[in-house]
Amino acid sequence: MTQPTISTRMPSRASALGILQRYGVYIAIVLLLIYNLFFTPNFFAIDNFRTQFVQVVPVLIVALGMALVIGTEGIDLSVGAVMALAASVIPLYIGYGVIPAVLIAIFVGAVIGAFNGIMVALIGVQPIVATLAVMVAGRGLALLIANEQLKSVTDPGVLALGRDNLLGVPYSVIIAAVLVGAVALLVHKTTFGKQLIAVGGSRRASELAGLPVKRILLLTYVLAAGLAAVAGVIGTARLGASVPSTIGNLIELSAITAVVVGGTPLTGGQVKVLGTVAGALLLQFISATLIKHNVPDAYSQIAQAVIILVAVYIQRGKVSVR
């Protein structure tokens, strides 16, 4: 009766395509670093890497939230607008101190995220449409709040956030690292993370299993917007100015690229946190390499487009398990 029911069959998925799908982004980073080691003077210097990491922080933080949303089979185009809104409210509340101003900026982001979530989860608007609307209206609102003006932020606390180090590591990089850890923990170790992935894998099955699907989706969009607001705060701190008109412009594209290149499928049901980090770094290293070789920025954008196509192409050939 109780014979062992464990069979020894192991799925073999060690095809070349499988390896590319799983480790392609890491392989690309290693190849790029090797190239720079030989052909780019001064690339392998502590200062350069510090600069690269500081520059990647906003895209990385936004991409973390984007990965969660994409994991639910959604997408969030409003992240750049949320960054602008966060930036626009900082000068208004900086008088109360750094911490209240930052908290209010993140809260405003969360409210926008809740709006996205309500549209998607409760009303049933398609994510791309709902967040596109917020992408346009959100930046408009940010410009209204800021009176369409650039405001310099001189508060030493905020400036420290953008410029100071702890033991040689910039604060912004530390914050990003903590957030990466938190999102990884959320995805892999919490009930919410598991449910989020189940909803992305099969919304219908999740509903029939009694999961609070709407609440899960709502919270996911709140988290994504909250993370985007953090990116907006850090961006503002680095510039020393609140610039709602340009901050976070087109960042949604970089974030989506980072997530997809990192191996998270647009069809949902998976979230690759480490892959997303690697994806953001790859984009950063590519543009840095091109800049150091004096290639115009336009080419950097074209390179980004090519990478996105290659990444999606590789994923498309996903070995279907059936």
Added chain:
Amino acid sequence: MESIPLTGTPVLEARGVTKRFAGVTALDAVDFAVRPGESIALMGENGAGKSTLIKVLTGVYQPDEGELLLSGDTTSFARPLDAQKSGVSTIYQEVNLVPLMSVAQNIYLGREPKNRLGLIDFRRMYADARALLTEYGIQVDVRRPLRSLALGVQQMVALARAVSINASVVIMDEPTSSLEAREVETLFRVIDLLRGRGIAIIYVSHRMDEIYRVCDRVTVLRDGKVVHVGDLHALPRLELVSLMLGKSVEKVDRGGLTAFHAANSSDAPPVLVAENLSRKHQIDGIGFSIRPGEVVGLGGLLGSGRSETLKALSGVMQLDSGSVTVGGKTVRSGSVPAAIRAGIVMLPEDRKSEGIVPNLSVRDNIVLAALPKLSSAGFTSKRKQDAVVDVFIKRLHIKVSSPDQIVSELSGGNQQKVMIARWLAMTPKVLLLDEPTRGIDVGAKAEVQALIDELAHEGLAIVLVSSEVEEVVEGSARVVVLRDGSIATELLGENVNENSLLAALAGERETGQADTEPAAGDTAPDETLAKVTK
């Protein structure tokens, strides 16, 4: 009904039509013919090949073998438009017209009457549309947008459009599924009218009463083959149902084998009581109760409301009226979490799209519903999960290489066991099973059936829906038989056998008692009408 000459050349005929999909033969050398003025019923259960045949007849599919004949001449429809141009029209369950355009525009879409300037002659279009609809006894403002009309009227407009494009054959696929009783009568009147003009009707429906009311001939399909062609009124309902299901009427009563549940039908208080479950067009006034340890079968043909009843019980479908109580407490309607909290869980019919989460591991699939219980402070606990997962993998004999194996790599039977494990982890009181052994190989099927039995013995109340008569009869102590969304009868004790169930499905009071055979179809409408209104 006036007798129409049924001899002569068929207006539409299929000869030896075979259609295969990826190695599966959906239609196997099917012969089918319909003559002018004739109304023919196309019958068969799920997967019999009805819809494939219709799609071949309307040019959606090309037959792999065989040929189509139109009024005796070989023809072929490369696409649906070709079939329409040749006079073959189809009325689907859902009206496929343009909801925002006016009634008249819909009727004349693509062939609007033009005036001398080449512009649409609205006045003539409205007048023509009004005249056309009046013929069928429909009085509506033809300038109103289509979507402002009741669904039944919309369907009538679709019908009018089809017929006004010189249709010679009209195919109706479940045309009454969303109609009110009154609208159904109008539809039937229109069908009679059309037949009087020599238009042939191919009628597909699961509703027996309608079939006998509307049709005079029948073609029965089973597993892609034609198993019967003939005069419908010469065929008693019971025989028709046995032809569809492939069960012979003379089969020996096997009541002796079904008594093994007798011990379970104790007089313990019922765990679940369903009263007057109703939802428009789906189910109407369904009520029954079930005791712990009891397996109740829900019998019924496709479209009888059996799956809908399970959906109502499990909170998937919101009820218009009626109540579900578990242990004396009312369960909120239309909420899956509320049903699960009350102890009602359902194994959905479509395991692949509604059951498993394909990209997740066996472990994650098993714990999906119980996750909050297996976590502390929002963090998952691998230890707690393993305790549950290991127990169920062993107990249900789920064959996996490890709990981390992706669930979609498992066989259908093992996937079904994963689903059962997911629900057992919630320690339910009532288990609803919708086609638990569909798409499972024979060995696993027996295993799943044995498991159902075992769970009942342990005190779980089980409601079993299956389109296999044998499975219902052998698995259930009691069978509630549904027909057209209501309870037709309930079979108890010795009556739980295949013959009684077939008879109940067919809608006859006693086994073997056939409808009075109408002479030349003259008296049929009145008689069946009496049945409808009873």
